Amino acid sequence: MDFAYSAKTQDLQQRLLRFMDAHIYPNEAEFQRELAANTAAGQRWTPLKLLARLKDEAQAQGLWNLFLPVDTAEASGYHGAGLTNAEYAPLAEIMGRVFWASEVFNCSAPDTGNMETIARYGSEAIKARWLKPLLEGEIRSAFAMTEPEVASSDATNICTRIERDGDHYVINGRKWWTSGANDPRCKVFITMGKTDPDAPKHVQQSMIVVPADTPGITIVRPVQVFGYDDAPHGHGEVLFENVRVPVENILLGEGRGFEIAQGRLGPGRIHHCMRLIGQAERALELMCQRALSRTAFGKLLAQQGVTQERIANARCQIDMARLLTLKAAWMMDTVGNKVAKTEIAMIKVVAPNLACQVIDWAMQVYGGAGVSEDTPLAFAYANARTLRFADGPDEVHRAAIAKWELAKWLPPKERLPR
The missing domain is CATH 1.10.540.10 (Acyl-CoA dehydrogenase/oxidase, N-terminal domain)
Structure with a gap:
């Protein structure tokens, strides 16, 4: 290889x-x-x-x-x-x-x-209006999917309504963890909601492009993570009340929301996981530097057995996570996201948990400084811990991985009972 x-x-x-x-x-x-x-x-x-x-x-x-x-x-x-x-x-x-x-x-x-x-x-019109300024960095955007009223780990629960009214769709619902909504440069939302609650559950949802200045959109508050508001980017709670947008703003057509989400989330998970590995790598570097500069009980922290064990485990786990993520990326490129679905799910479990563990060990070596604003570790931990939820929580991905693994041992066409 x-x-x-x-x-x-x-x-x-x-x-x-x-x-x-x-x-x-x-x-x-x-x-x-x-x-x-x-x-x-x-x-x-x-x-x-x-x-x-x-x-x-x-x-x-x-x-x-x-x-x-x-x-x-x-x-x-x-x-x-x-x-x-x-x-x-x-x-x-x-x-x-x-x-x-x-x-x-x-x-x-x-x-x-x-x-x-x-x-x-x-559409070409949507690309002309929004894609060019986004690519040139003139504006920013938000993605409105998760909702406070339902368990959004099961995306079929999402209950924001997108209802057709003549030449417009009317949107009503409440979203949160809408990253970027608080940023004054945010000029457009991609919003997911139900266009047909009576359709089969995976074709009830649609995605629509919503200009941020459309009447009826209220930024309720920035949502904090362990006290961090992530300004000036932020993660907003957003209320949509009778928000009217042209029918042309629907992406692909009604009922295509899950299809779009799957196309979007594969590459996004690679990005998230590799960024987390970068955070973990830096945390390990900081841990080593600190361990070589501080003395406790008559010897350097780097000479303490527990510190050496954690450094060794961190090195092993970071390299394993990186290789698994690179394998998932390679498979996406060579055989496609659908075939790589198990690997994509695995990295989404492995990378955030790896980052949380390594950053936690680094904070322990730093002592009180590790949980203060004097190092980047506390914020890095908050970010890594959040990513055990974002793009699907650990439990959802583990359940999918187990289901696909067990399916190898089932007779053809037989499925596990729910």
């Missing part, structure tokens, strides 16, 4: 690493200072000037829209890096080492998934 990255990927890796060293790591403290200054001025949700400057620099260096795959580039008429999932994966890991870095390269969620969704499933 050949584990080498393509020459194109290796070149982009080196360019990204240089950019991170020159522009991202040195500005981590500046990011916090500018955010604190905006907060003190009552402008916490103001886009940061630092990120705007760094975006200009990334574009100038050709490190822009690296996520944009070949088929999406062709559909959109816009040529990004044109990478496969396997080629992009190691770049996502590098960007994931700092939680805000992906935005600098126009590679952050939920915009990446929304851009791919619009490019693949949107």
Whole structure:
């Protein structure tokens, strides 16, 4: 087996690493200072000037829209890096080492998934209006799916209504964890809801493009994660009350919501998991540096058996998670998302749990500093823990993996009872 990255990927890796060293790591403290200054001025949700400057620099260096795959580039008429999932994966890991870095390269969620969704499933009019400014970084977007009133781990529960009324659809419902909704640059929502509650359950749902300035949309509040509001991006609770949008804004047609979601979530899970591996890798680096600099009970923390065991386990687990994720990406590229469904589900279980564990061990080595704002570890843990829910909770993916594994031992055409 050949584990080498393509020459194109290796070149982009080196360019990204240089950019991170020159522009991202040195500005981590500046990011916090500018955010604190905006907060003190009552402008916490103001886009940061630092990120705007760094975006200009990334574009100038050709490190822009690296996520944009070949088929999406062709559909959109816009040529990004044109990478496969396997080629992009190691770049996502590098960007994931700092939680805000992906935005600098126009590679952050939920915009990446929304851009791919619009490019693949949107009409030419929708692409003309929304895709170009998203690809150019002029605006941002949100994805409205999860709801507070229902167990959204079962997406068939989603009860927001999208009802046809002449030349419009009327949307009513409440969403939350709508990432990016609080950002003043957010100009469009991709929203999922029921167009036909009486249809078979997997064709009840549809997706529709909703301009953020449409009357009837209310941003109720930013939802916090362990006290973090993730400003100026945020995760909003959003109320849709008689929101009217033209019928042309429906994606693919009524009842195609799950089909679109599956097309969207595969690449998104690769991105999420590789970013988490980047966070875990950085946590391990910080753990080693701390362990070599602190003494307790007469010897370095690095000489303590428990610390060595955790460092060794972290190294093993990170490399295993990376290899599994790269295998999933390779399979998506070579045999398609449907065949790779087990591997995609597995990485979604493995990577967030791996990141939570390694970051937790790193926090333990740092002691009180590890749970403070003095290191990136506490926020990294909050992010990793959240991703055990996002794009489907662990339990849903484990159930699917088990079902597919057990199916190997069932007679042909026989299915497990629910």
